Amino acid sequence: MRAGDTLSDIAARYGTTVAKLAKANGISNPNLIKAGQTIKIVK
Known part of the structure; x- marks a missing residue:
């Protein structure tokens, strides 16, 4: 990020969705993400 x-x-x-990214990365509030955070990309 x-x-x-x-x-x-x-x-x-x-080419994925916010819901899939949030679920795969354990993000309960997609509005609270941080610069430098590493996330898994899922399709």
């Missing part, structure tokens, strides 16, 4: 990235930006970039 870089400053300014959102889960919806990343989901669109990799």
Whole structure:
């Protein structure tokens, strides 16, 4: 994650959904992510 990235930006970039990214990464609130955070990409 870089400053300014959102889960919806990343989901669109990799052809997946915010829900799938949040579930795969244990993110309960997709609005609270941090720059520098590493996330798994799932499709």
